Amino acid sequence: MRNPRKVAVVAHRRKTLGGGLDELRRLITDEGVDELVWHEVPKSRKAPKQVRKALAAEPDLLLVWGGDGMVQRCLDTVARSKGGAKVPVGIIPAGTANLLATNLGVPHDLGEAVRIAFHGRRHQLDLGVLNGEHFAVMAGIGFDGAMIQDADGKLKDRLGKLSYVYTGLRHLNGEAPKATIKVDGTPWFADDASCVLVGNVSTVTGGIKAFDDAKPDDGWLDVGVATARGVTQWARTMGRMAVGRSEDSPFVHMTRARRIDVKLKKPLMYELDGGAREAVKKIRVEIAPAAVKVCVPEPPIG
Numbered sequence: 001m002r003n004p005r006k007v008a009v010v011a012h013r014r015k016t017l018g019g020g021l022d023e024l025r026r027l028i029t030d031e032g033v034d035e036l037v038w039h040e041v042p043k044s045r046k047a048p049k050q051v052r053k054a055l056a057a058e059p060d061l062l063l064v065w066g067g068d069g070m071v072q073r074c075l076d077t078v079a080r081s082k083g084g085a086k087v088p089v090g091i092i093p094a095g096t097a098n099l100l101a102t103n104l105g106v107p108h109d110l111g112e113a114v115r116i117a118f119h120g121r122r123h124q125l126d127l128g129v130l131n132g133e134h135f136a137v138m139a140g141i142g143f144d145g146a147m148i149q150d151a152d153g154k155l156k157d158r159l160g161k162l163s164y165v166y167t168g169l170r171h172l173n174g175e176a177p178k179a180t181i182k183v184d185g186t187p188w189f190a191d192d193a194s195c196v197l198v199g200n201v202s203t204v205t206g207g208i209k210a211f212d213d214a215k216p217d218d219g220w221l222d223v224g225v226a227t228a229r230g231v232t233q234w235a236r237t238m239g240r241m242a243v244g245r246s247e248d249s250p251f252v253h254m255t256r257a258r259r260i261d262v263k264l265k266k267p268l269m270y271e272l273d274g275g276a277r278e279a280v281k282k283i284r285v286e287i288a289p290a291a292v293k294v295c296v297p298e299p300p301i302g
């Protein structure tokens with residue numbers, strides 16, 4: 001593979017990794033690039049504009065420095081841009097929430113992440129699209145607010161790392177809403193749902209494989225609906241997720257789909273890759289197959 005000549009960086013300047021952005025710059029120049037396009041942002045919401053500028057320079061490689069929220073904003077912009085799907089994106093997992101990088105095998109190590117970006121394999125990745133916005137890890141809606149509050153105290157002690165599944169979804173709602181869910185146009189679920197998760201990768205939070213068979217390159221989204229209520233049922237569900245398969249839990253329904261339509265009785269906030277979005281009553285999630293190209297280590301993922 002030809003070494004990238006023109007490299008663009010879009011960096012969340014508040015996220016840290018290794019020797020920081022100075023070291024990133026040094027590692028890039030060590031690769032002998034001809035041109036370096038550099039954009040920094042103070043928050044991930046500012047990233048799309050800089051990504052558009054970076055893509056306008058037609059780089060051979062785009063490096064994104066930040067956590068899952070930053071990567072989500074950048075990949076969304078890349079996927080929307082004409083020709084964006086052709087530009088390889090190297091994820092430099094700065095900060096603390098790096099589920100996409102983890103799922104792709106990109107370690108929390110600056111030198112190694114840069115090496116993978118320059119010399120790793122280019123791999124086409126599916127993205128999910130929720131009401132028009134792309135995500136790479138997962139989208140989620142729901143949860144019982146009282147239960148989550150409990151997760152900060154007693155429940156957290158009881159469940160240990162499993163409680164991250166709750167706290168991973170920080171934006172909570174009062175009660176389990178009535179949800180009607182269609183999968184690829186066919187009615188699939190109509191009941192009280194305490195959460196609906198749509199996964200693009202298998203490990204969506206805290207090291208737990210919520211979607212046992214999810215692969216980000218198979219053209220399918222994995223869908224899970226939890227009906228568990230209260231601490232006891234949730235503890236059983238989470239215990240099952242940690243040691244077995246999510247779908248073995250009596251409180252979890254799972255399937256895969258290319259399109260999911262969720263209708264809720266009342267508006268709820270939802271999350272994309274850990275970032276909160278406005279409350280809505282209708283959600284449509286679709287697969288965008290091979291929407292972006294990312295840099296991954298050898299051997300292949302999956």
Ligand SMILES: [Mg+2]
Pocket residue numbers: 126200214215216217218219220221222
């Ligand atoms: Mg998939």
